[in-house]
Amino acid sequence: MDIIIMIVLMATAICAWRGLSRKVVMTLWVIGLVLMLGLFKYHVTSPLHLNF
């Protein structure tokens, strides 16, 4: 999953750099963000028992 996210981020950056359409860059960026948040959710496995 990490490899897929990095490839999506690389593609997004290249599209932005090459000046591709706003729709393409935004779509790739949102896909990257959603994948990152999904992976974050996967790695957060337990609540933290903290008292402040």
Added chain:
Amino acid sequence: MTTAPTAVDDTAITDVVAAEAPGLNRTWSKIAFWGIVIFVVGYCGVLLAAMGVQVFGNEKPCPLCMLQRYAMILATIPAMWIVADALRGKLTRARYASGLGMSIVAATCGGFESTRQILLHIASKTDPGYGSAVVGLHLYTWALITFVIVILFCGVALICSGSVIPEAPTDGALRTLARVIEIGFLAVIAINVVLIILLEGFSWVLPDDPTHYKLINDLGFGLH
């Protein structure tokens, strides 16, 4: 009888401000451009430092560390996009504002990830933290500080975006410098792609506490 309010266009606002303070907008537009460039350079430096700790310090990043790198890259892509569009002369106020908004969203998500990792180590009373400290703070604490700085910077830039949008230099050397920085950022991402392929190998996700480059082991070379 009332009349419908008329739309105020951006150009008119800019002209009024420019008339009130001649030279202010163009100066601030140049400052805004270099501010965004410094944003890109800053995160390139942070990502290079993290990769330096990984490669030369032999400290493999944990999954949460990698997630924070993704958030940094996600926050920097819109900034690079703004720089690229300004250099092409195609930067509009709408695209500038949406780029800053994207950076704020990515930095906020990165802030959640950093906070989770900080609290994870606070929750464990015996855990000294993941990896070694740099200037007294662990890398994920520094990451949280950078995310907060990005959110503040983009917030201020958005507040000023009514009268200031980045203006790229017309001078050859400075334009070249900005272009080199763009390519440098792409190179940083490319190095990260190689490193994550080496680290993750044929696994679906990273292990909680990686100790070696898994691809090398997966291919049977067995080197660490």
